[in-house]
Each structure stands twice: as C-alpha cells, then as structure tokens.
Amino acid sequence: MWKSIASNFLTLFILLLIAAGALVGWGQSQYSKTGPLDDAICVRVPLGGSMALVSRELEAKGAVSNGRIFRIGADYADKSQKLKAGSFLVPAGASMEEIVDIVTRGGQNTCGTEVVYRIGVTSRRAVVRELDPSTNAYVETANYTPGVDEVPAEYLEARDDRDVRYRVTVAEGATSWQIVDSLRALDVLEGEIDATPAEGSLAPDSYEVVPGAQREELIARMTAAQERILAEAWENRDPDVPLKSPEEALVLASIIEKETGIAEERRQVASVFTNRLRQGIKLQTDPAVIYGITRGEGVLGRGLRQSELRRETPFNTYVIPALPPTPIANPGRLSIEAALNPDETPFIFFVADGTGGHAFAVTIQEHNENVAKWRKIEAERNANN
Known part of the structure; x- marks a missing residue:
C-alpha cells in the first residue's frame, strides 16, 4: 500500500513538475513574443513610479496581454527596480521583454513633449x-x-x-x-x-x-565639440591644402559655410577658394565684407555698396590678398572638412544659378556669362514681386 501511495505521489510530483515547466515555458514565450500593439504608443513613467503601475497602464493601452507576466519577467531579469521616469515610445508589436528594456534603459525620453x-x-x-x-x-x-x-x-x-x-x-x-x-x-x-x-x-x-x-x-x-571636430579634420587634411594652421582652416570653413547651404556643393566651393589662395587671387567673397561691417551682430539687411567694396578693411576680401583675420561665423563639420579636403577642380569663379546652388567657371568669360544669366533671373523675380 505504501509503495502504491509513494508511486502515485511520485507520479503526481512529476506531472506537477512537467506542468510547472510548461507554465514557465509558456510564460517565457509570452514575455518574449511579438506584442499585441497595432500602433506605437507613448508610455509615461512618473517619478517614483512602480513596475505594477506601468504594467496596469500598458494593459489598459493594449500593449501587453498579461500584466502579471510582464512584472514577473521584469523581476526575473532583475529590472523591476531599474525603472526610469520619463515618456517613452513603445513601437507597434513590441514584446514585453522589449518594453521592459525601453522603460529601464535610461537616457533621454523618446516620446511626449519637446521644446526646441x-x-x-x-x-x-x-x-x-x-x-x-x-x-x-x-x-x-x-x-x-x-x-x-x-x-x-x-x-x-x-x-x-x-x-x-x-x-x-x-x-x-x-x-x-x-x-x-x-x-x-x-x-x-x-x-x-x-x-x-x-x-x-x-x-x-x-x-x-x-x-x-x-x-x-x-x-x-x-x-569643446568644435575643438574636437577641428582637431580631427586637421589630422585628416589633404597635405596639399594651402592652409598653415587649424585656425586658418576655421576661417576658410566659415566663408564656405556662408557661401553655400548645399552640402553637395561645399567641397566645390572650397576648391574655388583653394585655387585662388594657391594662385594669389583675392577671394572676393561678400559674406566676409559684410562681417567686417556688422561684426556678426545681426543681419546687414541690404546690399553692399560700392564704397564698402572698395574700402580697405581686414575683412574686405576684394582688397586684401589673403584670408580675413578671423572666422566670419561658426562653421559646421561639413564645411570644416571641405576646407581641409576640397575637390580637385580648375574652378576660379562661382555665382548663384537660380536654383539655390551655384554655377562654376574657369575663365572670366564663362563667369560673366553665368553672372548675366543670374541677373536675368533676379530681374524676372523682382518683376514678379
């Protein structure tokens, strides 16, 4: 009799173990499988919030199928006490495991309101x-x-x-x-x-x-960020660029920045100024002249006068045969890299082409033709305004 009882108990115990293992396996699959969310949602974790509070919100929003499994999974992963306050984006189909990682990972919020x-x-x-x-x-x-x-x-x-x-x-x-x-x-x-x-x-x-x-x-x-960018660009510069120091590179980069806002053009514009520096040709760039007038304090708000283009100042590149003494703005990484690794081109001139970009030229005749086209475009625009 005792043998029969022991045998039955052992059988029951084994069945319970199998059932428990199956339950754990099912829970693990529920925890890691694709979640029920059809669309992404924002989840707000208040300061001092708990995983129980978060699980209830997630259940209410249909992000998890079982809040208890969510909490058990977070406990098992040792993340229940690592909850971060903030607003977080939970993508469509996110598993419970992925959501736990999102709300405990830390870093900047990924959802909610932002002031820029x-x-x-x-x-x-x-x-x-x-x-x-x-x-x-x-x-x-x-x-x-x-x-x-x-x-x-x-x-x-x-x-x-x-x-x-x-x-x-x-x-x-x-x-x-x-x-x-x-x-x-x-x-x-x-x-x-x-x-x-x-x-x-x-x-x-x-x-x-x-x-x-x-x-x-x-x-x-x-x-500190600008110092790192400049140091890295200087380290990787073309050794043939006619720039003697990182400071000169920053000056040229600022001119490139003010001359074009099109990323694809920066190295071409840089090549024009590089060619001029190599040949001893004045840079003749309006933004430098304007900076000499405003010192960067606001916008000039008008065109340059002929008297300003003729006046000798440290920033009048129509008069001085060199770079200005300082940058004329704060250039970004792409302009700094362009100044130190310009395209290899024969271009000496460029002028606006009416599309937001520029037309480049090698000879003064080509340049004058491009200028005439640009002035025609300007006149047509003025007539329509």
Missing part, C-alpha cells in the same frame, strides 16, 4: 512640439521668438511638466554674438555669459539641456 530652441542665421525661435506615436513625427503646438513675443500658454504648460525635454539647436553659419544673444533670451537657462566666445569656436549642433542649466556650461560644451 532654434538659433538660426537670421532669427531665433522656440518651438513646442509633441511626438505623434502613430507616425513617429512631431506635431508643432506653439512657437514664438524668445525675448520678443508674448510667451504662449502651451510653452508655460510645458515648463510645468517635469517630463518635457529641452533642446538647443544651433544652425551652421550663426555667429557667436547671435548664439550668445539667443541663449541670454532663453528662460530655461540660468547664469551669465561673461564674454562672447571667439568667432568660429562654437560647434553648430543640437544640444539637450535641462531646466536650470548654466549658459556658460552650454557654451563650454559647444567649444
């Missing part, structure tokens, strides 16, 4: 935008000029939300004065900027910031 401060060459704007998870594209909800326009309600609401991300984006070709002037108008930043950094020393890029960040710290990040 755009520092451009001619203006500055603050844009409030919201990520639409269904399209993974941002939808603008408000924009204004800091320090000029009335602050919109959407921006004030964003300032009260701890999950909102902030980003400062600096355009290639903005001057140091423009950047400093814009940063001083941003109320999300704090502290003074003691002096305007040297022209060309700030790297145009997109920088994530947090409320209360010091303006000088952001300037230091921009400076």
Whole structure:
C-alpha cells in the first residue's frame, strides 16, 4: 500500500513538475513574443513610479496581454527596480521583454513633449512640439521668438511638466554674438555669459539641456565639440591644402559655410577658394565684407555698396590678398572638412544659378556669362514681386 501511495505521489510530483515547466515555458514565450500593439504608443513613467503601475497602464493601452507576466519577467531579469521616469515610445508589436528594456534603459525620453530652441542665421525661435506615436513625427503646438513675443500658454504648460525635454539647436553659419544673444533670451537657462566666445569656436549642433542649466556650461560644451571636430579634420587634411594652421582652416570653413547651404556643393566651393589662395587671387567673397561691417551682430539687411567694396578693411576680401583675420561665423563639420579636403577642380569663379546652388567657371568669360544669366533671373523675380 505504501509503495502504491509513494508511486502515485511520485507520479503526481512529476506531472506537477512537467506542468510547472510548461507554465514557465509558456510564460517565457509570452514575455518574449511579438506584442499585441497595432500602433506605437507613448508610455509615461512618473517619478517614483512602480513596475505594477506601468504594467496596469500598458494593459489598459493594449500593449501587453498579461500584466502579471510582464512584472514577473521584469523581476526575473532583475529590472523591476531599474525603472526610469520619463515618456517613452513603445513601437507597434513590441514584446514585453522589449518594453521592459525601453522603460529601464535610461537616457533621454523618446516620446511626449519637446521644446526646441532654434538659433538660426537670421532669427531665433522656440518651438513646442509633441511626438505623434502613430507616425513617429512631431506635431508643432506653439512657437514664438524668445525675448520678443508674448510667451504662449502651451510653452508655460510645458515648463510645468517635469517630463518635457529641452533642446538647443544651433544652425551652421550663426555667429557667436547671435548664439550668445539667443541663449541670454532663453528662460530655461540660468547664469551669465561673461564674454562672447571667439568667432568660429562654437560647434553648430543640437544640444539637450535641462531646466536650470548654466549658459556658460552650454557654451563650454559647444567649444569643446568644435575643438574636437577641428582637431580631427586637421589630422585628416589633404597635405596639399594651402592652409598653415587649424585656425586658418576655421576661417576658410566659415566663408564656405556662408557661401553655400548645399552640402553637395561645399567641397566645390572650397576648391574655388583653394585655387585662388594657391594662385594669389583675392577671394572676393561678400559674406566676409559684410562681417567686417556688422561684426556678426545681426543681419546687414541690404546690399553692399560700392564704397564698402572698395574700402580697405581686414575683412574686405576684394582688397586684401589673403584670408580675413578671423572666422566670419561658426562653421559646421561639413564645411570644416571641405576646407581641409576640397575637390580637385580648375574652378576660379562661382555665382548663384537660380536654383539655390551655384554655377562654376574657369575663365572670366564663362563667369560673366553665368553672372548675366543670374541677373536675368533676379530681374524676372523682382518683376514678379
């Protein structure tokens, strides 16, 4: 009898083990298989939130089929205590395992509201935008000029939300004065900027910031980034470029930046100035003359006068047979690399071609023909305005 009982108990135990193993295997498959989401969603994890709270929200939004399995899987992966506060994008079909990784990985938020401060060459704007998870594209909800326009309600609401991300984006070709002037108008930043950094020393890029960040710290990040970019480009330069130092490269790069905004043209434009430097021909670039007038403080807002083109100044490249003494803006990486690795071309001239690009020429006759075409295009545009 006891033998029969023991045999039955052993059988039952084995069956329970098999059932438990099957249950674990099923749970693991549920945890790692493609999730039920048809469209991406945003999931907000509040500060001090728990995996139980997150699992309930995910169940309510149809992102997970079983919140208990989600929590057990997070526990088993030792990630339950690693939850990060913020707003995160959960893509369509994400498994529970992938979602756990998303909400515990850390780093910047990938969803929700973002405020972008755009520092451009001619203006500055603050844009409030919201990520639409269904399209993974941002939808603008408000924009204004800091320090000029009335602050919109959407921006004030964003300032009260701890999950909102902030980003400062600096355009290639903005001057140091423009950047400093814009940063001083941003109320999300704090502290003074003691002096305007040297022209060309700030790297145009997109920088994530947090409320209360010091303006000088952001300037230091921009400076360090530009130093790295310039050092790397100088290390990989064409040894035949007629530039004696990284500083000269930065000057030429700033001229290239102001002459064209088309990435594909930068090395061609660089080749024109390189050929002129090699042959001792004056650079004759309007942006340098303009910088000599404005010193980078705002936009000239009119055409150059003949008297300004004839006046001898350190930045008048129609008069001086060399590079200007300093950069005329803050060039981006592509323009710095173009200055140090220009295309090999015979071009000496270029002029706008009416499409946003330029027409290049080797001889003065070809150049004059291109100029005549451009003036005709200008006249037609003026007549239609």
